[in-house]
Amino acid sequence: MYTIGEFSNIGKVSTKMLRHYDKIGLLKPNYVNPDNGYRFYTKDQVQIILLINKLKRYQFSLQEISNLIHNSNDNRTQLIKLLNEKVKNINAQIALYKFLLQDIEDEIKRLKNGGDIMPSKRNFEIxxxxxxxxxxxxxxxxxxxxxxxxxxxxxxxxxxxxxxxxxxxxxxxxxxxxxxxxxxxxxxxxxxxxxxxxxxxxxxxxxxxxxxxxxxxxxxxxxxxxxxxxxxxxxxxxxxxxxxxxxxxxxxxxxxxxxxxxxxxxxxxx
Structure with a gap:
């Protein structure tokens, strides 16, 4: 077994975050010493913490990760579905950043051509x-x-x-x-x-x-x-x-x- 400190180094996760995972039921220690409250983790749990890290990097919420890990009903199909959604969201973000880059470049050109720093006031139809x-x-x-x-x-x-x-x-x-x-x-x-x-x-x-x-x-x-x-x-x-x-x-x-x-x-x- 690994102490919480050892498991923290293995998983590259802070002990504070491991305690939070325990609290929300995402990843509980395999054993807690009843005398001193020390947490211990097993070798089998290494793969779980690595999976959690990977899914967090993919921008999954902790709730989504918990549902995947603890749902035994075809979580492969569910993961594929969620990954497709992440791909869609990331592509949308990429598109927005492309537009943002174009807007910034247009703004630079406008200012170089003598444009005002403040946006032009508009009239709105009520x-x-x-x-x-x-x-x-x-x-x-x-x-x-x-x-x-x-x-x-x-x-x-x-x-x-x-x-x-x-x-x-x-x-x-x-x-x-x-x-x-x-x-x-x-x-x-x-x-x-x-x-x-x-x-x-x-x-x-x-x-x-x-x-x-x-x-x-x-x-x-x-x-x-x-x-x-x-x-x-x-x-x-x-x-x-x-x-x-x-x-x-x-x-x-x-x-x-x-x-x-x-x-x-x-x-x-x-």
Whole structure:
């Protein structure tokens, strides 16, 4: 057997992380001395820690890794499925970085040609509509915003597993009063073609003001500011958290300059 220190060196994992794996049930020591609490690991567990390291490098979450290791029902098929999803996600990230590189190069050219450092101010068209009640599959979670793609993916997986079909654009609802991109309380909502008890929920039944923003998400704040000012200036009040509808995004393969997002605020007259 190996002590936790020896196993830490073998697996290139800190003892703190090994204790965390034990706590969440991912990898428990083979034996714990009842007198002093010392943890011991076996030779057979070396392959497990190496597998965990490999899957973490492939950007698997600890929950995904735990499901694979502890699920004896054809985990090979499940691993292939998850690996294909990772390939898809990584290719999407590569595409975004290519667009980002092009944007940076274009920005350098613009500045060299005398362009202003600050982005140009835009005018937005404001519309007021009624959001009818629709059925959505939703996932509410506090996440780092870089993880939003995986949450959307899980929502689509739920839709497909239950024989549903998406009926409109993906939406994200933002619950935080003070937005923190590293810890954002969001809800992904995907409209679907029918209602299923304990699976779908109602969305809508309110008046909302909205505008269309075209461009990268990093500059969408201008649309939020424009709408916030319009609401104040026209004696409305916000009655629910704002949400976004993704009309055209990364999945279309277009440049972030061409992303189309509908920014929406549920409102009522004061």
């Amino acid at each position: 519309k007021i509509d009624e959001q009818k009640v629709i059925s959505v599959v939703s996932i509410r979670k506090t996440i780092n915003m870089e993880e939003i793609g995986s949450v959307i993916g899980k929502a689509f997986q739920t839709i497909h597993e239950n024989g549903l079909e998406p009926a409109a654009q993906v939406m994200t609802k933002y619950y935080d009063e003070n937005f923190d991109p590293e810890s954002a309380d969001i809800e992904i909502c995907i409209p679907v073609n029918k209602t299923i008890q304990n699976l779908t929920k109602d969305f809508g039944g309110f008046t909302y003001v909205h505008t269309t923003y075209v461009g990268p998400y990093s500059e969408i704040g201008e649309a939020y500011a424009y709408l916030t000012d319009w609401i104040k200036d026209n004696d409305y009040e916000i009655i629910q958290p704002p949400f976004e509808k993704y009309i055209k995004g990364a999945e279309s393969g277009c440049s972030p300059k061409e992303f189309i997002t509908e920014v929406c605020f549920p409102i009522r007259k004061k």
